[in-house]
Amino acid sequence: MRSAMNLQSLLLAAATLGSTAPAVAAQPAAQVHYRTADIQGVSVFYREAGPADAPAVLLLHGFGASSHMFRDLIPVLAQRYRVIAPDLPGFGQTTVKPGVAFDYTFDNVASVIDAFTVDKGLDRYAIYVFDYGAPVGWRLAVANPKKITAIVSQNGNAYEEGLSAGWADMRKAWAEPTAENREALRRFNTPDMIKWQYTEGVRDTSLIAPESYQLASAAIARIGVEPQMDLLLDYGSNVRQYPQFHAFLRQYQPPTLAIWGKNDPFFLPAGAEAFKRDNPRAEVRFLDAGHFAIETHGDEIAARMMEFLDRNVSR
Template identity: 50%
Template sequence: MKRLIMTLMLATVSFAPMSFAASSTPDQAIITRQAPVTLHYRTAAIDGVNIFYREAGPKDGPVVVLLHGFPTSSHMFRNLMPLLADRYRVIAPDYPGFGQSDAPDHTKFAYTFGHYADLVEGLLDQLGAKKYAMYVMDYGAPVGYRLALKHPDRVTALIVQNGNAYDEGLREFWDPIKKYWADGSNESRDGLSGLVALETTKFQYTDGMSDLSRISPDNWIHDQALLDRPGNKDIQLDLFYDYRTNVPLYPQFQAFFRDRKPPTLIVWGKNDKIFPAEGAHPYLRDLPDAELHLLDTGHFALEDKLDVMAPLIHDFLGRELAGKN
C-alpha cells in the first residue's frame, strides 16, 4: 500500500502539465510548461497492405507496443500514449479492417488472428523494434500472444487489460459466438449481426463504468462509422469465427507465461461482461509474481480509469524496463 501511494504521488508530479517558479518580482510567477508530446501518424506497407500506426517517444527508448481490441483501433490509446512517451517509444498499430489501415475485401484477404500477428511482426521488424513490452487488450491478447510464441525472446514485459488466455474467461457473452464456431452456419453467422450495431458498440463503452460522465460519446460514434463501412460487417464476422482458433492455443500461451515469466501487470475492468474478471485471476496460476489490479470499470477501462492506470503502468515499466532497449 505504501508503495502504491508513493507511486501515485510521483505520478501526479510526473504528469503535471505545468509548474510554477518564483521570479525576482514578488507579484509575478513564471509559468513553466512541459513541452507537449508529439504523436506521429504513419502508414507502412506490410505484405502489400497499408498498416496505419501511431508512434511517439524517443527513438532509442524501450519499445512498448499497444495492441487494441474490438471494435476500436489505436484510437483507444490516444490518451495513454503521451503519458508514456516521456521515456518510451510507443507504437500502436491498427489491424486491417480497423481504424485507418487498409480493409481489403474479406473474400480476398484472410482476416485471421494468425495473419494479424504476422503483419504486426512485419511492422515491428520494419520499424527496428527488436525487443518490446506489449499492452494487450481484447483482440490484442491473441495477436500479442501469438507474436510471443513466434519470438518469446523479444517480449520484455506484459500489460494485460481485459485480454483473455483462459477458458474461464469465455462466459455467457460468448455463447452465441460459440454456436457459430460449432456449426459455421449462415444462420449462426447472421445471428451475430447485432454485435456490430451501434447499440452494442455503445454498450461496450458504457456498461459497468463507474463514472459515465468520463466517457466521451465520440468513442462509439467514431467506432461505429468505421464498422458501418461497406464490407466491414463481413470482416468482423470472419474474425468472430476465427477467434475459435485462439482457444486451442491457450495452453501454449500459458506455457509461455510459465516458461518465460515475463514481468506482468494486469489492470482489468472487473465489471466487463465480455471479458469478465473470471479471466483475470487464472493468470496468477502461471504468473504468480504478476501484479493484479481489478478496477471498478468496464470493457474500455482507459476511458474511465486513465488517472489510475497511467501511474500504475508508468511505475511498472520504470521498474521492469530500466536498461532494456
C-alpha cells in the same frame, strides 16, 4: 474520460498508489506522429511518439476500437518510452490495398503486426493488449518469446475461465459455423451494441467520450461488417491456442500486469487472476470499470503502467 490525461494527474495518481517511480518532469507533451507502413499488402496506420532510442512499448487495441483508444495514454508513456500503436487490419485507418486478397483470421492479423514490428525495428518491446489485441499479442509472444520485455493486459483474456456467458452465441458458431449461426453474430457490430460495450458496467457513463464508439462504428461501416464477422467466427482459434501462451508464461515468466475492469460483460475477473497460475510474478489489479476501462480510468492505468514499466523494463 472527462479530459485528456496530464502529467499533474498522473503524478497525483502515482502518489496515491504508493508508486516509487521517479517523478515525471514537467515538460511539454510528447508529439504524436500519425503514419502508415506498407506491410504484406496492408497499409497499416499507426501512432508513434517518444524517443527513438527508448525502450519500446507496442499498444494493441481490440474489437470496437482502434489506436484512437490510446490517444491520451500515448503522450504520457512517451515521456520515457518509444510508443507505437497500430490499427489492426479491419479497424480504424488501416486498409487492405486494392487487389490484395486478405482473409480476416487472427493468424493473418498477427502475421501483419509481427511483420510491422520488424519493419519498425522492434527487436525487444513490451506489449499492452486489450480484447482482440490479446490474441494478437499472445501469438507475437509465442513466436518471438525473447522479444517480449513485459506484458500489460487490460481486459485481454488468455483463459477459459475468463470467458463470460456472453460468449454463448460465439461458441455456438465456433462449434457449428453454419450460415445461420454466423448471421447471429451480426448484431455485435451494430452502433447500439458497440456503444453498449463501452457503457456496460460503467458507474458514470458521462465520462465516456461519445466519439470513441462513434468512430468505431464509422470504421465498421466504411470497411464493412464481413471482416468483423470473420474475426468473430475465428475467435475460437484463440481459445484453442491458449495452452501455447500458458507454456510461454511458464517458461519465460515475463513481468506481467493484468489490470482489469471488473465489470466487464465479456471478460471476467477470473481471467485476470488466472495469469498468476502460470506466472507467479504476475500482478493483478481491478478497477471499478467496464470493458473499456481506459475510457474511464485512464489516469490510473497510466500511473500503474508507468510504475510497472519503470520497475521491469531495462533501459
